[in-house]
Amino acid sequence: MLDKFDISILAALQKEGRLSNRELADKIGLSTAPCWRRLKRLEDEGYINGYTAELNPKKVNLNVIAFAQVSMDNHHPETLEPFLTVVGKCPEIQECHSVSGDCDFLLKIITKDLVSYDELLSKQLLQARGVRSVNTMFSMKQPKITRAFPLSEFPFNDHS
Missing domain, CATH: 1.10.10.10 (Winged helix-like DNA-binding domain superfamily/Winged helix DNA-binding domain)
Incomplete structure (x- = not known):
């Protein structure tokens, strides 16, 4: 502890x-x-x-942050593995979360522009076997970004 x-x-x-x-x-x-x-x-x-x-995305010409909701045909390993292989090979995909709700995965994607995003979508994500649909939301502003965890809530042994 x-x-x-x-x-x-x-x-x-x-x-x-x-x-x-x-x-x-x-x-x-x-x-x-x-x-x-x-x-x-x-x-x-x-x-x-x-x-x-922690780099400034604008300084390295990454101007578009997108959140893509990916729906799969099914959850069989032979369906998920090709998709997860594509995700793993795309450096633009910063995060991949398996989620509950209306979609199966939520991806955080960063690209230089909308053309680059569209290319990633059409040539990578939508080509992965088993992907039924991708619904994208684009970030307009980022009023809060943190990678720090709220450690004040963490239980610890006070007998140090």
């Missing part, structure tokens, strides 16, 4: 992934050696998936 120091490490790294071990230790109130051991344990146990730079 995680304690308050572990949660503090995770929270600090969500805000600033480039903290040095010294800076992280200072932020959470530990010396560097125990902080480093805790960080390594959190990485080893899979609490931390990795470290990345």
